[in-house]
Amino acid sequence: xxxxxxxxxxxDPLTPASTLALDRNEKKIRAGVTAxxxxxxxxxxxxxxxxxxxxxxxxxxxxxxxxxxxFSNDVMKRSLAVGADQLILVQDPSxxxxxxxxxxxxxxxxxxxxxxxxxxxxxxxxxxxxNALTPYILADLVELPLLTLAKSVTVADGKRVExxxxxxxxxxxxxxxxxxLVTVTSELGALRMPTVSARLAATRKQPxxxxxAELGTAVVPGHAPxxxxxxxPVTGRSCTFIDAADGPSAGVRLAETLLQAGAIRLGGxx
Amino acid sequence: MTGILIVAEVDxxxxxxxxxxxxxxxxxxxxxxxxxxxxxxxxxxxDAAARQTAGIGEVHVIEDDRLADPWPEAHAxxxxxxxGELAPQMVIAPRTILGAxxxxxxxxxxxxxxxxxxxxIEATADGGLQGVRPVSGGAVAATIRAGxxxxxxxxxxxxxxxxxxxxxxxxxxxLRHSFAPPALATACETPKRIAVEGISIDRAKTVIAGxxxxxxxxxxTLLREIADLVGGAVGASRVAVDSGWVQSALQxxxxxxxxxxxxxxxVGISGAIQHLIGCSSSQVIVAVNNDASAPIFGxxxxxxxxxxxxxxxxxxxALAGRTA
Ligand SMILES: Cc1cc2nc3c(=O)[nH]c(=O)nc-3n(C[C@H](O)[C@H](O)[C@H](O)COP(=O)(O)OP(=O)(O)OC[C@H]3O[C@@H](n4cnc5c(N)ncnc54)[C@H](O)[C@@H]3O)c2cc1C
Ligand SMILES: Nc1ncnc2c1ncn2[C@@H]1O[C@H](COP(=O)(O)O)[C@@H](O)[C@H]1O
Numbered sequence: 237x238x239x240x241x242x243x244x245x246x247x248d249p250l251t252p253a254s255t256l257a258l259d260r261n262e263k264k265i266r267a268g269v270t271a272x273x274x275x276x277x278x279x280x281x282x283x284x285x286x287x288x289x290x291x292x293x294x295x296x297x298x299x300x301x302x303x304x305x306x307f308s309n310d311v312m313k314r315s316l317a318v319g320a321d322q323l324i325l326v327q328d329p330s331x332x333x334x335x336x337x338x339x340x341x342x343x344x345x346x347x348x349x350x351x352x353x354x355x356x357x358x359x360x361x362x363x364x365x366x367n368a369l370t371p372y373i374l375a376d377l378v379e380l381p382l383l384t385l386a387k388s389v390t391v392a393d394g395k396r397v398e399x400x401x402x403x404x405x406x407x408x409x410x411x412x413x414x415x416x417l418v419t420v421t422s423e424l425g426a427l428r429m430p431t432v433s434a435r436l437a438a439t440r441k442q443p444x445x446x447x448x449a450e451l452g453t454a455v456v457p458g459h460a461p462x463x464x465x466x467x468x469p470v471t472g473r474s475c476t477f478i479d480a481a482d483g484p485s486a487g488v489r490l491a492e493t494l495l496q497a498g499a500i501r502l503g504g505x506x
Numbered sequence: 507m508t509g510i511l512i513v514a515e516v517d518x519x520x521x522x523x524x525x526x527x528x529x530x531x532x533x534x535x536x537x538x539x540x541x542x543x544x545x546x547x548x549x550x551x552x553d554a555a556a557r558q559t560a561g562i563g564e565v566h567v568i569e570d571d572r573l574a575d576p577w578p579e580a581h582a583x584x585x586x587x588x589x590g591e592l593a594p595q596m597v598i599a600p601r602t603i604l605g606a607x608x609x610x611x612x613x614x615x616x617x618x619x620x621x622x623x624x625x626x627i628e629a630t631a632d633g634g635l636q637g638v639r640p641v642s643g644g645a646v647a648a649t650i651r652a653g654x655x656x657x658x659x660x661x662x663x664x665x666x667x668x669x670x671x672x673x674x675x676x677x678x679x680x681l682r683h684s685f686a687p688p689a690l691a692t693a694c695e696t697p698k699r700i701a702v703e704g705i706s707i708d709r710a711k712t713v714i715a716g717x718x719x720x721x722x723x724x725x726x727t728l729l730r731e732i733a734d735l736v737g738g739a740v741g742a743s744r745v746a747v748d749s750g751w752v753q754s755a756l757q758x759x760x761x762x763x764x765x766x767x768x769x770x771x772x773v774g775i776s777g778a779i780q781h782l783i784g785c786s787s788s789q790v791i792v793a794v795n796n797d798a799s800a801p802i803f804g805x806x807x808x809x810x811x812x813x814x815x816x817x818x819x820x821x822x823x824a825l826a827g828r829t830a
Contacts, residue, residue, distance in 0.1 A: 401694075405753075410577075478808060483820070494790075
């Protein structure tokens with residue numbers, strides 16, 4: 237069984253807004269030069285889901301797939317270090333875009349090129365643009381059933397995928413016949429650490445590079461709105477720090493301050 | 507032809523309150539879009555909810571047992587069906603787990619432009635739309651422009667004031683459509699719902715939230731005691747949810763809830779941008795954190811630099827003393 241995990245390389249989402257560089261001509265968000273990119277967090281969790289599947293279904297091949305303008309090999313090869321069998325990088329300048337349609341088209345073409353997949357796993361959203369759209373388009377283009385927001389993923393007798401979907405107030409079991417596409421959410425848990433030997437073995441493995449041209453994707457017309465400007469929003473309030481001799485007196489003083497300011501009404505309405 | 511179709515989400519028989527924010531957006535947009543406002547009510551047992559929406563516009567109901575659970579593919583199929591029948595210029599859906607997914611599936615299937623998570627939206631002179639939305643977890647605000655419609659618009663929760671409930675415009679009977687989906691490729695079981703203790707964070711006037719600094723589930727009992735004293739709700743950061751200390755319903759932030767209570771108290775929460783986007787519209791923000799450089803203080807009105815284990819019990823006792 238072949239599992240394709242879609243990995244997006246993104247700016248580290250913990251980069252403070254103040255150090256982001258906005259390219260307002262190109263409409264791109266860039267990190268300060270010193271900050272290395274990361275694999276989108278939810279996508280790492282998608283890879284973890286695939287690795288867990290392989291613990292119970294031995295004959296699973298895990299192929300990681302990324303589309304982008306350029307990649308940090310060190311960052312992307314972390315997928316090989318934790319146990320992915322292959323890493324495929326689809327590279328083209330046009331893939332550095334907020335528009336998920338060309339990206340999904342590239343991913344779909346790559347999946348076709350390698351002969352298809354039984355299960356495609358994506359993250360719930362990219363932390364760069366927060367679009368949460370690529371998996372919908374990809375599922376539409378490759379005509380796969382789509383199950384979203386999985387906190388667990390299992391495969392029954394190689395035929396059906398079952399997930400536990402996170403809801404606002406609980407969860408719901410869902411399933412679909414394979415081949416299918418699943419998106420995962422953070423409740424799934426973090427990606428495991430690589431073992432030393434696996435990390436060493438991975439340094440010898442190389443990603444496979446695909447140029448967009450050799451995949452022969454048809455140009456998908458842009459259906460996404462266009463970004464016309466970017467700005468760092470001004471946030472911030474001026475904080476009144478509670479001065480007190482120790483923790484407990486600070487707690488008491490905080491209560492008094494909030495009552496006085498009318499921010500707390502005791503026994504207040506719900 | 508329909509101008510605007512609002513998706514009225516019904517959850518366990520109840521109209522979700524986000525609906526009234528969508529009405530505000532629809533009314534503003536209807537100044538430039540002809541065809542009036544219609545409502546899509548999709549689910550099983552939706553009569554009461556449909557009646558509540560009747561003052562707003564023409565109500566279209568798809569009621570079917572297969573729509574009893576929040577099964578995304580089925581609900582999206584119903585919305586796609588209605589959109590085919592009514593040919594709206596604009597569909598407005600709530601940014602809930604189900605609503606956002608219905609919007610995405612509709613937009614992708616029909617290749618309509620999805621204008622999602624907008625905090626502002628207006629029609630442009632050339633017949634398009636322009637809006638502003640947060641991206642990168644809220645670190646950046648993007649101005650986006652969409653060409654000619656149809657559009658699927660998903661407003662950011664709390665960014666638009668809720669409209670007043672319909673005032674008795676004589677309610678015309680809803681128009682019923684029978685559900686005729688294509689073959690559905692996914693299946694779902696009835697959800698396991700975990701009842702939230704107390705009021706839910708999106709309705710509470712005061713929310714006291716705990717994060718990674720609480721180091722376990724037990725301290726949430728203390729937060730619960732404080733919440734009870736002030737008639738509020740307990741919330742949490744993603745670290746607390748992912749660690750399994752509290753249920754997902756309590757999560758505030760980018761992939762949790764967006765709330766705007768009168769008072770938000772963050773205890774042991776660092777203030778990552780993805781958390782702040784869910785609470786920064788609160789009227790008053792209080793932070794308790796032992797790290798004076800934690801970003802949460804940058805958005806707080808009141809701050810205590812200290813250990814919650816010392817500060818919060820005294821805070822509770824001070825409030826309890828006042829109520830006794
Ligand atoms: C795409 C994406 C989506 C995300 N969505 C969300 C979301 O919806 N909601 C969300 O919350 N996060 C979200 N995050 C995660 C976010 O980036 C942070 O990792 C998270 O908010 C951190 O939670 P925290 O501040 O509670 O925990 P930590 O980062 O662990 O911080 C704990 C804080 O507690 C303080 N502390 C420690 N001990 C004490 C003590 N004894 N007394 C007082 N203070 C103490 C520390 O100084 C620290 O500031 C998302 C991230 C990404 C990339
Ligand atoms: N450029 C990309 N390369 C590989 N996977 C991607 C890419 N963009 C998006 N994805 C996948 O689609 C999910 C949602 O991304 P997005 O639609 O950008 O929010 C991500 O979590 C990834 O799994």
